[in-house]
Amino acid sequence: MASLSFGLSFVKYHGLGNDFxxxxxRHSPDPILTPEQAERLCDRHFGIGADGVIFALPGQDxxxxxxxxxxxxxxxxxxxxxxxRCMARFLGDLEGADAKSVYTIHTLAGLITPKLESDGQIxxxxxxxxxxxxxxxxxxxxxxxxxxxxxxxxxxxxxSVTCVSMGNPxxxxxxxxxxxxxxxxxxxxxxxxxxxxxxxxxxFIEVVSRSHLKMRVWERGAGITLACGTxxxxxxxxxxxxxxxxxxxxLELPGxxxxxxxxxxxxxxxxxxxxxxxxxxxxx
Numbered sequence: 001m002a003s004l005s006f007g008l009s010f011v012k013y014h015g016l017g018n019d020f021x022x023x024x025x026r027h028s029p030d031p032i033l034t035p036e037q038a039e040r041l042c043d044r045h046f047g048i049g050a051d052g053v054i055f056a057l058p059g060q061d062x063x064x065x066x067x068x069x070x071x072x073x074x075x076x077x078x079x080x081x082x083x084x085r086c087m088a089r090f091l092g093d094l095e096g097a098d099a100k101s102v103y104t105i106h107t108l109a110g111l112i113t114p115k116l117e118s119d120g121q122i123x124x125x126x127x128x129x130x131x132x133x134x135x136x137x138x139x140x141x142x143x144x145x146x147x148x149x150x151x152x153x154x155x156x157x158x159x160s161v162t163c164v165s166m167g168n169p170x171x172x173x174x175x176x177x178x179x180x181x182x183x184x185x186x187x188x189x190x191x192x193x194x195x196x197x198x199x200x201x202x203x204f205i206e207v208v209s210r211s212h213l214k215m216r217v218w219e220r221g222a223g224i225t226l227a228c229g230t231x232x233x234x235x236x237x238x239x240x241x242x243x244x245x246x247x248x249x250x251l252e253l254p255g256x257x258x259x260x261x262x263x264x265x266x267x268x269x270x271x272x273x274x275x276x277x278x279x280x281x282x283x284x
Contacts, residue, residue, distance in 0.1 A: 005276040007031070008041075008284045012046070012277040013089060015082030017226030017255030018051055025055040026065070027183045035074035037284050042072035044186035048282060051222045054083050056091060063106040065091060071221030079109035079167040081229015081279065085122040085274040088114035093276065101193045102268040105121050109167020117271070126230070126268040129237045130165035138171075148241050154189050166268070169200040169220070170234035174244065178216040185216025203231045207244050208239045226255030236260040 011022045021041055025032055035039070038053040040046070050072065057066040067087055069080050085107060092099040102115045113125040130136065132148045140163065142150045147163035152171075162172045170191055175181060181204045190202035199220045217228040217237055219282040232251040239245030240262055247262040258272040 005203075006284055007281050009279070011090060011279040012048065012050065013274055014260065014277055015085045015227060015229065015255075015274045016253055016272060018082035018228065019049070019084050020069075020080075020083050021048055021050045021052060021053045022086060023055050024094060025068075026058045029058055029066070031055045031057070031068050031070070032121050033070070033284065035070050035076065037120045037215070038070035039074035041073065041282065041284070048280075051219070051225050052080065052083060054080075054090075056087060056094075057114075058095050059104070060106040063101070063104040063111065063280070064243075065103060066106040066107075067091065067229065069113075071219075072223075074219050075221040076108075077168050077221060079112065081124065081126065081166070081231070081233060081270055082227050082272070082274070083229070084112055084114055084124055085229065085270075085272060086123050088116060089274040089276065092116050103274060107167065120273065121271050122274055123269055123271040124165055124229070126270055128266045129262075129268060130167075131237075132162070136163045136165045136169050137197055138169070138195050138200070139197070146241070151277060152193070152195065154193060154197050155186060158172035160204065162238045162241060166230040167228035168230055169196060169198055170203060170231055170238075171196070171200045172203045172205060172235050172238035174205050174239075174242065176206065178204050178214050182218060183216055183218055183224055183257050186222065191218060191220050196256050201228060201231050201234075203228070203235045203238075205235050205239065210244070210254070211244045211249045213239060213245060213249055216254065227253040229270050229272070232258045233270055236249065236262055237268070
């Protein structure tokens with residue numbers, strides 16, 4: 001449990017504009033902040049400002065480190081794709097000359113393995129997508145063992161949705177233009193829809209070509225963000241399942257591009273940047 005008041009050292013990073021407060025928590029197996037403290041620090045007017053706070057904790061079950069994250073609303077997601085790239089960069093900066101090129105990281109979504117590439121990019125083995133409705137989770141089944149191109153009514157309109165879990169839930173729908181979506185209005189209605197018992201992230205996808213998809217995202221617990229790594233992975237899977245994309249494509253997000261590959265062994269690989277913004281200390 002965090003103390004009532006102390007000075008917190010932190011470093012801020014972003015992955016394509018999806019920004020995080022990184023905390024060196026290697027001395028303790030539990031986050032040194034409460035969800036309420038994290039929420040205050042994420043406030044863009046009265047705090048540091050971020051989409052979430054990420055804690056680098058000691059490893060579990062033989063892994064190098066453990067990742068925990070609190071969203072800007074204080075909720076805790078299972079994983080974050082842009083966040084784990086930022087954590088990998090943070091670990092490399094912490095370790096300096098002793099830094100590894102590949103880390104094994106325990107998350108609430110399972111084992112994740114990011115690799116620091118020589119060109120500054122970070123490639124993350126995101127594991128295999130989960131397509132079973134019970135694992136997403138969603139009660140939207142359509143009578144099958146996957147949720148692909150199923151009808152869902154939101155705000156009085158019928159949407160064709162595909163649901164994928166990357167350790168966290170995603171609802172993907174294809175639209176003619178992502179720019180035309182009133183994301184601030186429609187995003188929360190998808191997130192809190194009754195067919196998603198754990199709420200959901202929602203991605204709107206515009207197909208430019210079979211190797212180029214445009215994406216906008218409403219993130220569960222964070223709202224509109226400039227990028228979502230797990231969402232990009234889930235969106236490629238959804239595009240392949242709907243016959244709209246090849247298994248390797250560039251996902252163009254508001255914050256920049258991610259390269260996503262759904263490999264033959266069913267594993268998803270995400271490649272993109274993570275950049276240090278600034279370091280500081282704040283009274284918590």
